[in-house]
Amino acid sequence: MTATAGSVCLEVRDATRSFGGLVAVNAVSFQVARHSVTAVIGPNGAGKTTLFNLISGAVPPSSGRVLFEGTDVTHEAPEAKAARGLIRTFQLVKLFPELSAVENVKVGFHLRSRGGLLAALLRPRAIRDMEAAIEDRARALLHLVGLGSAADLPAAALSYGQGRLLEVARALAAQPKLLMLDEPAAGLNGDETARLASLIRDIAEDGTAVLLIEHDMHLVMNTADEVVVVDFGRKIAQGAPDRIRQDPAVIAAYLG
Ligand SMILES: Nc1ncnc2c1ncn2[C@@H]1O[C@H](COP(=O)(O)OP(=O)(O)OP(=O)(O)O)[C@@H](O)[C@H]1O
Secondary structure: OOOOOOOEEEEEEEEEEEEOOEEEEEEEEEEEEOOOEEEEEOOOOOOHHHHHHHHHOOOOOOEEEEEEOOEEOOOOOHHHHHHHOEEEOOOOOOOOOOOEHHHHHHHHHOOOOOHHHHHHHOOHHHHHHHHHHHHHHHHHHHHHOOOHHHOOOEHHHOOHHHHHHHHHHHHHHOOOOEEEEEOOOOOOOHHHHHHHHHHHHHHHHOOOEEEEEOOOHHHHHHHOOEEEEEEOOEEEEEEOHHHHHOOHHHHHHHHO
């Protein structure tokens, strides 16, 4: 399957999901380009979380397709998608509270490094080298998200906002090609949101496509290249933030 070759990282085609008589996601199609940030926005209950579940594999679609890097992954489990580089963080922070920040990030490496681990187990020297490389990389990622000085603190000692940033660092450890963020700014203060916005731009510029659900319009307008707007399960608009802000259908959805 080469239909999404080139600059497209993710393609969602006519994704549909019903729950009983309710069509939570209704024939939604869009693409996410490499090096780009795409935001999915919409009123409460519009279908954003269900759409994310269809893409990550947590919920199978009733119909439609999901293509990742040109391959049809519609019916793959979340773990298989993660191994391909489609990585999602969750709305709830699920960190290991007793482990240090750097240990939490190291957990992220194992989301994608299955084959290499067995080979390393057979060679103790290789394990030590690998562990040292992972430690260095984990500390570099903490530095990137602004938690360099908190590397050795237990995750339980971090503020809520720091915990969310730690979760992003852990997701980056898995070397995503596509990073899916569920409401990453929820619960963050203004400074943390500003740091997160610049971090998201850096991640995209480094080559990882970012797809986010976000209610914080300031973050959306400051980070997204492309905004997909859903309402009652349907895509009602798509485009650059400036255009979306003035779109009559979007304004009506939010006022209505
Ligand atoms: N497992 C489920 N069973 C039945 N209905 C569901 C299920 N999951 C979601 N829904 C319904 O699908 C619709 C879309 O929900 P969804 O959570 O995807 O919206 P959302 O845009 O993420 O909302 P919010 O912004 O409030 O998180 C809602 O009407 C919701 O009640």
